[in-house]
Amino acid sequence: MLRTVQATRYVLPLREGGSLPAIVEASDLGMYVVKFRGAGQGIRSLLAELIAGEIGRAIGLRVPELVFIEIDPVLGRNEPDYEIRQLLKASTGLNLALDYLPGSVTFDPAARDTxxxxxxxxxxxxxxxxxxxxxxARNANLLVWHKKLYPIDHGAALFxxxxxxxxxxxxxxxxxxxxxxxxxxxxxxxxxxxxxxxxxxxxxxxxxxxxxxxxxxxxxxxxxxxxxxxxxxxxxxxxxxxxxxxxxxxxxxxxxxxxxxxx
Ligand SMILES: Nc1ncnc2c1ncn2[C@@H]1O[C@H](COP(=O)(O)OP(=O)(O)O)[C@@H](O)[C@H]1O
Ligand SMILES: [Mg+2]
Incomplete structure (x- = not known):
């Protein structure tokens, strides 16, 4: 069963992807990467992230822990960035997040990752x-953390x-x-x-x-x-x-x- 946590602090946007996920701190003091329901890709990408992610875990892949995360309307009120403020406002309620892997890097065969x-x-x-x-190769969505592979970003699955x-x-x-x-x-x-x-x-x-x-x-x-x-x-x-x-x-x-x- 997925746990549910409450978002307490917006820490940092992850601008490399298209959906503007962000690092957020939660009520359990954990750091998570939040996939926002209000992002352009829509609610189906959260469904795909959840369903495909848990299937991956069930067959033995190292998908970072997924949790439901509740976003309160006050969370983004003081964000200076208009786009982020709008995104948080549109994401009030239940969102999906995954455990943040600090210091992970993207899998890259050119860097001799195997x-x-x-x-x-x-x-x-x-x-x-x-x-x-x-x-x-252009968009691996595969993180290397402590020399092990972690698949992330299943929002485009189940098309x-x-x-x-x-x-x-x-x-x-x-x-x-x-x-x-x-x-x-x-x-x-x-x-x-x-x-x-x-x-x-x-x-x-x-x-x-x-x-x-x-x-x-x-x-x-x-x-x-x-x-x-x-x-x-x-x-x-x-x-x-x-x-x-x-x-x-x-x-x-x-x-x-x-x-x-x-x-
Ligand atoms: N759990 C995580 N731990 C560390 N970094 C992450 C994690 N999830 C995502 N990232 C970083 O954020 C980027 C964007 O996240 P991603 O889930 O791929 O969203 P998008 O849909 O925008 O591509 C990733 O390419 C990766 O660099
Ligand atoms: Mg991605």
Missing amino acids: VSKEEASLLVWFDAYTQNVDRT FHHDWPSRESKIDAPFPQIESHILLPWAAEIPAVGREACAKLTPAILEEILHQVPEEWLEASAADSTGESPAERRSGYLDFLVRRLNAAHIFEQEAIDARTRIV
Whole structure:
């Protein structure tokens, strides 16, 4: 279960990404990177961050701890920066945050960062399963901290939810974007790690993850769609994720083929 904390101090914006996440101190004195619900990417990126992030954790990836973080309207009142003030105002209520890893750096093969073939394969498999396009050389979203890899930023995953009525056709679709995955060259064990990951992602585990998604986020995410209830939305995600596992051989083969073209 995700913990819930209260934001107590806006510390620093992280300007490198597009969504203006920030380092924020919370009621437990922890430092977190907050993904704001009021950011341009909208509530679906928080849903993706939560669902994909917890799936990653369930299969053994080192996703930093995710927490719900409550933002009070007074938090940003004295921020000198207009854009930040507006963002905080638009994000009143429940947001998502991840544990801040101080001193981490972005994974960079040019700086001779390396990764085992098992871990690379698992990350490739995970991103193909969750349809995450944001793990490229230009935008790795992979932190190195104490010599270990931490995947972050899953807000672009589950892109089927931007075109909800078409999700049926995406379940057994390959994921050709996997060809630009930063770890693809190392991913020599896709079938083996895929088998293990599928065994870990039981319907009960996936259901437990979906169960944690706040009703209000599901409602907001369906606002411009075909009017499903939060419950329908929740079971739609679950159905997609369970059935996509049964079709894993399709996206696995796509990744294996993409890799043979580059190594
Ligand atoms: N948990 C974290 N610990 C340390 N730095 C982080 C963490 N999360 C994000 N960052 C830094 O902030 C940047 C932007 O965060 P990210 O989640 O990728 O948001 P965006 O959607 O803007 O790309 C990252 O590239 C990374 O440098
Ligand atoms: Mg990013």
